[in-house]
Amino acid sequence: MNAAIRFATIAVAGMLAATVAATDASAQDLSGRYRCIALCEAGLQGQPAFVTQNGSQLNLLNEAGEPSRAWIDWPGHIWADRWQQGALYTNDGMAIHFDRGTIWERDLGEPPPPPPPVIVVPGKQRPVREKRVEIPPPVPVRPLPARPAPLSTAFDGDWSVLISTQAGPCDRNYRYGVRIANGDVYYEGGGPVDVQGHVLSNGVVRVSVDGMGQHADGQGRLLRGLGNGTWQGGGSLGSCAGVWQAERRG
16 A cells, blocks of 8 residues: 555544534533542652633643643543643543543542530530540542543444545545444554544534554534535645545444
């Protein structure tokens, strides 16, 4: 397979894309103090991390004191620019699950200890409080699922995608198959390709693909049996861009 075909193979896998307005994505306020509870920096489990949010823009500070600028690119998902990884957050904003396995959980502090019991001594008009030290129980760590439940599975199945190049040195047309499972997009063409993508309940999708020195992004929308959108990519051959059409096959 020559370099042009390799580039087209990678670029076409990014045709299914999710485009979401930042104003909708920023409805959940993630600002606050968190604690790292899994896959933290060495020796720093349980240390605090911080999120400061302004609309869809965020500033992150991890348990090791390393900052990163970030933003919400679709509901339930953020991208940390400096750390070059994404993260899913729960609908209630209580936990953030990073792509490489690190988990932050919102720090609500320890509950106050219960008041000491009141003991009434016979013959006394005033109750006497027993003096004892109450040690509050530790706050349990709630297990976090690998990722939130999918927004929709209406588009799950096998799809055939036709890619057309309108600009750049890539092949003019190329057809390939993808599979959507639980709203996630999978490319089954083989090779060292990393595909990340998800279909929202309204059919809006977004996929990013990296591999063999190439990168491609796509965006568009699926209906029950059809879909279309645009794509763009870049690599050693230069920049390419075009359109795509999808048809359900199963």
